[in-house]
Amino acid sequence: MTAGTQPAGLVADHLRCERGGRLLFADLCFAVAPGDALLLTGPNGSGKTSLMRVLAGLLPARAGRIFWQGRDTIEEPAPWRRALSWLGHDNAIKPQLSVAENLAFWSRLSLPGHSVSEALEEVGIGHLADLPASMLSAGQRRRLALGRLALTRGGCWLMDEPTVTLDTASLTRLAAMIARHRADGGIAVIASHDVLDLPGAQALDLGALDQGILEPATS
Numbered sequence: 001m002t003a004g005t006q007p008a009g010l011v012a013d014h015l016r017c018e019r020g021g022r023l024l025f026a027d028l029c030f031a032v033a034p035g036d037a038l039l040l041t042g043p044n045g046s047g048k049t050s051l052m053r054v055l056a057g058l059l060p061a062r063a064g065r066i067f068w069q070g071r072d073t074i075e076e077p078a079p080w081r082r083a084l085s086w087l088g089h090d091n092a093i094k095p096q097l098s099v100a101e102n103l104a105f106w107s108r109l110s111l112p113g114h115s116v117s118e119a120l121e122e123v124g125i126g127h128l129a130d131l132p133a134s135m136l137s138a139g140q141r142r143r144l145a146l147g148r149l150a151l152t153r154g155g156c157w158l159m160d161e162p163t164v165t166l167d168t169a170s171l172t173r174l175a176a177m178i179a180r181h182r183a184d185g186g187i188a189v190i191a192s193h194d195v196l197d198l199p200g201a202q203a204l205d206l207g208a209l210d211q212g213i214l215e216p217a218t219s
Contacts, residue, residue, distance in 0.1 A: 008069050009033040010055075010156055010187055015064035017050050024050050028064070030204060032156075032189065035182045037198050040191040042207030048191040049089075051206065052160045055189065056086050068156070083155035087162055091145035095134035099125060099144055102133055106148045113153030122150040122180075124173050138165040143173075150177055156187040163194040171196075 015028040024047035032038045040048045053059035055066060057073070057080075066073045068080040093102055103116045120126040123143040128136065136144065142165045149157050157178075163171060175197040178188050190196065 009036070010189070011067040012055070013065045013067065015051070015054060015066070016062040017047060017054055017059070018062050019047075019050055025206060026063070030202070032187050032202065034185045034187060037178065037182060037188040037190065037201035039196065039198060039201050039203045040189065041193075041203060041205045046206040048206055049160055052088075052158050052189070052191055056084060056158050057081075085149050085152050085155060085157045087145060087149060087157070087159045089160060089164070091141045092148075093133045093136075093141055093144055095132065097133055098130050099133055099136070100129040102144060103147050103151065107151050114151055116151070119147045119150035122173070122177055123147045124170065139167055139170060142166055143170055146174065146177065149181070152181075152186070153184050154186045156189065157181060159188065159190045159192075161192055162190065163192055163196070 010032045012028055012030050014026075016026040017024045017028075028051070030038065040051060042048055050059060054061045057077070066080075068083060071079055073080040094105070097105070099120065100116055103119055107116055107119075114122070117126060117129070120129055123146050125136075125140055125143050125147070128140065133141065133144065142162075146162060149159070162174060166174065171194070178190075178196075178198065181188060188198075190198070
């Protein structure tokens with residue numbers, strides 16, 4: 001493949017990942033178009049987090065390439081870095097800062113989009129804007145971390161187990177947030193053990209024998 005033949009969006013071209021001498025996946029290929037979502041499933045140890053870290057550039061692939069909007073992310077990393085929003089297991093919150101101050105910091109690093117107040121309202125913690133982050137519950141901290149994604153318009157969200165510690169109402173908000181992001185032309189790649197309402201999303205089971213085969217996700 002060459003960059004000129006790649007469709008718009010996020011493309012993985014024959015990715016291979018090894019951790020601790022163990023092969024997690026090889027020849028993994030998928031394409032996620034603007035407005036689409038990809039749900040990664042599979043048992044613990046199947047490579048979901050490793051794949052997310054490879055996509056984010058936090059872990060090198062042993063083989064293969066990643067393209068963003070037709071550009072190789074190694075040869076031309078800047079467009080991918082600008083478009084990428086990462087949510088890992090850690091919330092990456094400064095406890096001594098207020099809720100609003102945490103998001104204000106991240107807003108300076110995000111694609112232009114929504115204001116801090118709009119993002120806080122979208123994740124349902126606007127009323128906590130002036131509270132020190134150290135006083136938040138586990139679920140509220142996760143929602144603050146999700147607020148970093150809510151700041152952006154477009155681009156690609158990489159979300160590793162975003163539902164951890166969220167209650168039912170927050171799961172509904174998360175599904176609505178992802179739907180809004182997709183409607184704006186954004187892409188979401190989500191690793192989760194929970195069932196999410198993602199109409200029309202692709203599903204990639206890393207625990208399956210025939211890895212790299214995409215099937216319709218069930219909601």
